[in-house]
Amino acid sequence: MPAVRAPLPVASSLLSLFTDGGVVRGRTVACTGDAALSAALAVSAAATRVGSWLAVVGVPHLGVGAAVEAGVAIERLILAQPPSASREWVTTVAALVEGFDVLIVAPPASLTGHDARRLQSRIVARQSVLLVVDVPGALPTSRTSGNASRAFVADLDVQANTVSWAGIERGGSHITQRLVQLRVGGRRCPVPREATLDLSCVTSQRVS
Amino acid sequence: MRDQPTRVVVVQFPHWSAYADALGCSARSAFEPVVRAVVAHVPLVEVTAPGIIVFATRGPSRHAGGDDALAALVRAAIQRQLGAAHDTGAVHGTGTARPRFGIGIADGRLAAAIAAQHSLHTGTPHVVAPGASRNVLSDTPVHALVQCVEVIGAVGAGVPGADDVASYREVVSLLQRLGLYRFGDVATLSEADLIARLGAFGRDLFRLAHGMDRHPPLTVAPPPDRVCSHQFDSPVESRDAVLAIVDQLATAVVGHLVAHGLSVVRLHVSLESDHGERSERMWYRADGWSAGAIVESVRWQLDAWVQHDAPTSGVVGVRLSPEQMVVDVGRQASLWGGERDGDRHAQRAIRRVVDMHGAESVTIPTWRGGRDPARWFEFVRSDAVDLERRVVREVAMPVTWRGSLPSPAPSLVFDAAPDAHIDVHGTDGRSVGVTSRHAMSDEPAVVRMGSATYDVLAWAGPWPVEERWWDAQRARRAVRLQLLLRERGTEQTRAMIAVLEHHVWRRAAWYA
Numbered sequence: 001m002p003a004v005r006a007p008l009p010v011a012s013s014l015l016s017l018f019t020d021g022g023v024v025r026g027r028t029v030a031c032t033g034d035a036a037l038s039a040a041l042a043v044s045a046a047a048t049r050v051g052s053w054l055a056v057v058g059v060p061h062l063g064v065g066a067a068v069e070a071g072v073a074i075e076r077l078i079l080a081q082p083p084s085a086s087r088e089w090v091t092t093v094a095a096l097v098e099g100f101d102v103l104i105v106a107p108p109a110s111l112t113g114h115d116a117r118r119l120q121s122r123i124v125a126r127q128s129v130l131l132v133v134d135v136p137g138a139l140p141t142s143r144t145s146g147n148a149s150r151a152f153v154a155d156l157d158v159q160a161n162t163v164s165w166a167g168i169e170r171g172g173s174h175i176t177q178r179l180v181q182l183r184v185g186g187r188r189c190p191v192p193r194e195a196t197l198d199l200s201c202v203t204s205q206r207v208s
Numbered sequence: 209m210r211d212q213p214t215r216v217v218v219v220q221f222p223h224w225s226a227y228a229d230a231l232g233c234s235a236r237s238a239f240e241p242v243v244r245a246v247v248a249h250v251p252l253v254e255v256t257a258p259g260i261i262v263f264a265t266r267g268p269s270r271h272a273g274g275d276d277a278l279a280a281l282v283r284a285a286i287q288r289q290l291g292a293a294h295d296t297g298a299v300h301g302t303g304t305a306r307p308r309f310g311i312g313i314a315d316g317r318l319a320a321a322i323a324a325q326h327s328l329h330t331g332t333p334h335v336v337a338p339g340a341s342r343n344v345l346s347d348t349p350v351h352a353l354v355q356c357v358e359v360i361g362a363v364g365a366g367v368p369g370a371d372d373v374a375s376y377r378e379v380v381s382l383l384q385r386l387g388l389y390r391f392g393d394v395a396t397l398s399e400a401d402l403i404a405r406l407g408a409f410g411r412d413l414f415r416l417a418h419g420m421d422r423h424p425p426l427t428v429a430p431p432p433d434r435v436c437s438h439q440f441d442s443p444v445e446s447r448d449a450v451l452a453i454v455d456q457l458a459t460a461v462v463g464h465l466v467a468h469g470l471s472v473v474r475l476h477v478s479l480e481s482d483h484g485e486r487s488e489r490m491w492y493r494a495d496g497w498s499a500g501a502i503v504e505s506v507r508w509q510l511d512a513w514v515q516h517d518a519p520t521s522g523v524v525g526v527r528l529s530p531e532q533m534v535v536d537v538g539r540q541a542s543l544w545g546g547e548r549d550g551d552r553h554a555q556r557a558i559r560r561v562v563d564m565h566g567a568e569s570v571t572i573p574t575w576r577g578g579r580d581p582a583r584w585f586e587f588v589r590s591d592a593v594d595l596e597r598r599v600v601r602e603v604a605m606p607v608t609w610r611g612s613l614p615s616p617a618p619s620l621v622f623d624a625a626p627d628a629h630i631d632v633h634g635t636d637g638r639s640v641g642v643t644s645r646h647a648m649s650d651e652p653a654v655v656r657m658g659s660a661t662y663d664v665l666a667w668a669g670p671w672p673v674e675e676r677w678w679d680a681q682r683a684r685r686a687v688r689l690q691l692l693l694r695e696r697g698t699e700q701t702r703a704m705i706a707v708l709e710h711h712v713w714r715r716a717a718w719y720a
Contacts, residue, residue, distance in 0.1 A: 034700060037619045037720040053554035063717060064573045065617030076554070079571045079587065080561060092561055092569075099557025101550070135620070135720055162719075165666075165703060168692050170651070174668035175690060175703060178616050178719070199616045 008101060008129050009046045011071065017184045017193050022046075023156075025101075025127040027188065028120050030154035032134050035180040035199075037104075038066060039160035040131040042197060044102040045071035047129075052101035055080055057093055059106050059135060069199070084108035090115040094122045104131045107151060116151035157186040163196070213316030213421045215265045215338065218359055219246065219282065220310050220324040224259025227307040235259065240512040245289035249281055254474065254492040257358045262320075262492065265313060275313045279333030283311055310334070315341040318416045321356035322348055342419035346392030350383045353416075360422055379406065379413070391417045435529040436461045443482040443522025447510060450479075450523050451503055455556070457528050458502035465533060471496030474532035477506055479513060482521035487513035496534065500555055562590050618705060618717035628714040631656040632689070632706055642687045642708055646672050655693055655706070657715065662693035662702065673707070685709070688716065 007022030015021070023029065023043065031040045037059070045067075048054050053076045056062050060081055068074060082092035089108055096103060097119075107116070123130045132152050160180050167176030178199040185192035221227070221242075228238035235258035246253055246261055249272070253263040265275055272278040290306050311333035312323025319341035327334040336344050353360075354376045382405075388394050394402070394417040402410030412422045436457040444450055465472055475497055479487045491497070491505045506526075513519060558570050571587035622628050634640045634650025641649040648670060655662045670687035686709035693702045705717035 034702060034720065041619065051550050053550060059620070061620045061622050063618045063621035065621070066619035069615060069617050074573055076551075077573060078554075078558060078590070079573070081569050081571075082561070082565060092564060095560045095564065096557050098560070099550075099554040162701060162703075165692055165701065168666040168668050168690065168703075170666050172668065175616065175692070175719075178703075 005127050008044075008052065009050060010043055011046045013197065014043065014182075014195065017158075017182060017195050019189075019193075023129050024188075025129060026124040027155040028123060028130045028132065028152050029156045029158055030132045030152060030186070031158045031160060033158075033160040035160035035162050035178075035197075036133045036158075037062075037135055038070065038180065038199060039158055039182055039197065040104045040133050041067050041070040041072060042199075043131060043158070044104060044129075045073075047102055048073040048076045052076065053078070053099060054102045054104065055096045055100045057082065057096070057103060057105040058108065059104070059133075084110055086110045086112045086115045090119045093119055097122045097126050097128050100128060102129050102131065104133055106133050106135050111151045113151045117153070120152065154186055155188040156184060159183040159185075160197075213319075213341070213419060215269075215313070215315050216317055216320045217250075217261075217263055217265055217268075217278065217282065218310075218312045218317065218320040218324045219261040219286070220312075220321065220328070220359065221259040221307050222310075222328060222355075224307060228258070236508050237511070237515070240516060241289055241293060242286055243512075244516060245285045246282055249285055252476070252488065252490050254490040260358050262317065262359065263490075275335045276333070279311050279313055279335055283333055312336070314344070315339070316416075316419055316421050317360050318352075318356055318422075319345055319419060321359035322352050324359075325352065325355055345417065345419050346390060346395060348391050349389055350380050350391060350394060352391075353380055360416065379409065382406070435527065436464075437525065437527035439525050440523065443524050445522040447507075447514075450510060450526065451507055453526055454506045454528070455499065455503050455552075457526060458497075458499040458506075459552070461528050461530060462497065462499045462502070465530065470533040472530035472533050473497070474530070475502065475505075476527075476529045476531050477502075477509055478525075478527045478529075479506075479510060479523055480525035480527075481519040482524045483519070485517065485519040485521075487517070487519075490531065502528070503559075558590055616719070618703075619720045620718040622715055622717065628716075630706060630713050630715050632691075632708075632713045639713070640708075641711070642670050646670050646687060652689065652691065655691060655704075661696045663696060664691055665694055665701065666692040670708070 005025050007018070007020045007024045009022045010018055029040075029043070031037075031043075033039070044054050049071065054072060055078050057080045060079065062079060064074065064077070067077060080092070080096060082089045086108070089111060093103065093105060103123075120130065130152075132154065160182050162178055163181045164177070164179045165175055166178075167173050180197045180199060181194065182197055183192055183194050221239075224239060225235040228235040231238055239255075239258040243253065243255055243261060246263075250263050250268045253261050255261060265278060269275050269278045272281050286309065294306065308328060310324035310327035310329075312320045312325070312327050312335075313333070314320040314323045314336035315338060319336060322344065323334040323336050357376050383389075383394065386405075388397070394413060397414075399411060399414040402414045404410070406413060415422055438453050438457055440453075461472070473493060473496055475491045475493075477489055477491060487509055489509050491502075493501065510523075561570055567589045570590040572590055574588045631654075632640045632652050633654040633656070634648075635653045636650055637654075638650065640652050643649070652664045652667055655664060668690040670689045673686040673688055686707050689706045689708070691704050691706055693704065694700065695702065703719040704715055706713050707716040
C-alpha cells in the first residue's frame with residue numbers, strides 16, 4: 001500500500017465537484033463531452049501552479065493558448081507523441097508517469113484493456129492522476145471512435161458539455177463566453193455532482 | 209586593455225548538420241570521428257556544438273612548432289579522417305560531397321571564428337598574428353556575428369539554435385541602423401551606451417569589439433572543492449547508472465557555484481574505466497552550464513567513448529571539474545527558489561522517453577506571440593530546450609497579444625496540413641468567398657468536414673490575417689472566420705475557426 005499523499009489541488013471553482021479537496025492521487029478520470037479537453041486542462045491547472053508537471057499525450061494540436069487561459073503553468077507542460085501501438089504507447093506513458101503528477105492522455109484506438117490496466121497500476125503506485133480524454137472532432141475526417149478511452153476502468157467520469165456560447169452573432173462580435181456544465185460521477189463518486197465552468201474572457205490568471 | 213584574450217584555434221564546418229542529415233546520422237555521432245582526429249594531436253579540445261571545435265593554442269602550438277604548423281597539422285588530420293570516411297564506404301555511395309571547413313587562429317574566440325570564415329573561402333588555414341586581431345576586427349563588418357554565433361555563444365540563455373541566429377540578426381540590424389557597420393565603429397562607443405541600448409549583451413559586445421573574449425577572466429578566487437568526482441564500488445556497465453551519478457554531480461557542482469554567485473562556462477569531464485582507459489573532454493557554453501545540459505553533454509561523450517574506443521571494462525570513475533567560471537548575471541533558475549525535486553524527476557522522465565523514441569517525440573511549448581493562434585507557441589524539440597532555464601524565461605509571458613484571437617482560446621489549433629481542407633458554403637450552396645476588402649460573397653450556412661455536416665448558427669469575422677506584407681516571399685494573406693455550428697441530426701453545438709487562404713478553406717482551430 002503506497003503512502004497516501006494529499007490530493008492534487010484543483011481550482012476553487014471546482015472544489016464542489018471533488019469532495020476530497022482535490023483529485024485523489026492514483027485515480028483515473030475519464031473526461032467526455034464536447035468540452036472534454038478544456039475540462040481536463042481546468043482540472044489539472046491548479047496543480048501545475050504549485051510545482052506539478054503536466055504531460056499531454058497524444059494531442060499534438062493542443063492549443064496552448066487554451067492551456068494558459070485555464071491557468072496551466074506553461075513552464076511545466078510538455079506534449080508527448082508516443083507510437084500508437086498499444087504496448088509501446090503504454091511503456092512510454094508509464095515512463096512519463098515517473099516524473100509527472102498529472103497526465104492528460106488521448107489513447108490510441110489500438111489500446112487493449114490489459115495494457116490500460118498496466119498503466120493504471122503504475123498511476124496508483126506512483127500516486128499520479130490520469131485524465132483520459134475523448135477528443136472528438138480532432139480528426140474531422142474520421143469521426144471519433146470514442147472506444148479507446150473505454151479500455152480504462154475509470155474511477156471518476158467527468159462529462160463536460162457546453163451549455164452556452166455567448167457573444168457570437170450572425171456576423172457580429174465574437175465568442176466572449178463559453179459556459180460548460182461539468183457532471184462528475186463514476187464508481188468513486190456514487191452521488192453525481194454538477195457545476196458550471198465559465199471559460200469566458202480570462203485576461204490573466206497567471207500566478208508567478 | 210584590461211585583460212588579454214586567449215589565443216585559440218577555431219575549426220568550423222558551416223553546414224555540418226546538413227551534411228550529417230545527408231549521411232542519415234545525427235550531427236553529433238557524425239562529428240565524433242572528426243573530433244577524435246583532432247584529439248589525436250591536441251589533447252584537450254572544446255566541442256561547443258557539432259561542427260565546431262575550439263582549443264587554446266598555447267601548448268599544442270609549441271609542440272607542433274608554431275601556429276602555422278599547428279593549423280596545417282590539424283587540417284591534414286581532418287582531411288585524412290574525412291578521406292577515410294569516404295573510402296571505407298561509410299559515406300560512399302550517398303553522393304555526399306566532403307564537407308567544407310575552415311581553420312582560424314587568432315587572439316580571442318570572435319577573431320578566430322572570423323579567421324575561420326576567411327579560411328573557408330581561401331581553403332587554407334588563416335592565422336592572424338598575435339596582437340593583430342584587434343585591427344582585423346575593426347575592419348570586419350558586424351554582420352560576422354551571425355556566422356560566429358556557435359563559437360561565441362547565444363545572445364541570451366540557451367543552446368545556440370535558429371532563435372539565437374535570429375536574435376543576432378536583430379542585434380546586427382540594430383547596429384547597422386545606428387550606422388555602426390564595423391566592429392571598429394562599435395568600439396568607439398562607451399560600454400555604458402552599449403549596455404543601455406542592448407542590455408547585458410551590450411557589455412559582451414563592447415568586449416568583443418575591443419578584441420577581448422566575451423567573459424573576463426575570473427579575478428575572484430574560485431570556491432574550494434569545486435571538482436566533483438565519484439568512484440563506483442564496482443565497474444558500471446549501464447549508461448543510465450553512470451548518467452544518474454553525473455546528474456547528481458552536476459546538480460551538486462552547479463548548486464555549489466550558484467551559492468557562490470558563479471556559473472561555469474568551461475567544464476572538464478573525465479570518465480575512467482576499470483582498466484585505466486580514459487575519456488576526457490572540455491565543454492564550453494558561453495551562457496553557463498545547467499545541470500541538465502551537463503548531463504546531455506556527458507551522454508554524448510559517453511556514447512562516443514563506448515562506440516569508438518570500446519573500453520574493455522565498465523566505468524569506475526566520473527570527474528567534473530569546472531575550468532572557467534563567470535560571475536552569474538542572474539539568469540539562473542535558482543533565483544526562483546532553486547530546482548525542485550519534481551522538476552528533476554520530470555526532466556529525467558523526459559530524457560527516458562526521448563531515449564526510447566527520439567527527441568521529436570517530446571515537444572515543449574515556447575512563447576512566440578503573433579496573430580495566428582497556430583503560431584502563438586512554437587513547439588520545440590525537447591533537446592533544443594534547457595528546461596531549467598526556460599522556467600525563468602517563461603514566467604513573465606503575456607497572455608493577451610494585440611490583434612490575436614479573442615479569448616476564450618481554442619483548445620485545438622491546427623497547422624495548414626493538407627487534410628485540413630473543409631467546405632464552407634453559403635445559403636446559395638456555393639463556396640463562400642471573401643473580397644480584397646474583407647466582405648464575404650454570401651452568409652456562411654453549411655460547413656462540411658469529412659463525413660460530417662454542420663449548420664452554421666452564428667459567425668464572427670472575417671478578420672484579415674496579413675502577416676509580413678512587407679516581405680513578398682513570406683507574406684500571408686488570409687482571412688479568419690469564427691463559426692458556431694450545430695451538427696446535423698444532433699443538438700450538439702461546436703465552435704471552430706476557419707481560415708481562407710489561396711481560395712481554400714481549412715479548419716484552423718477547434719474549441720474542444
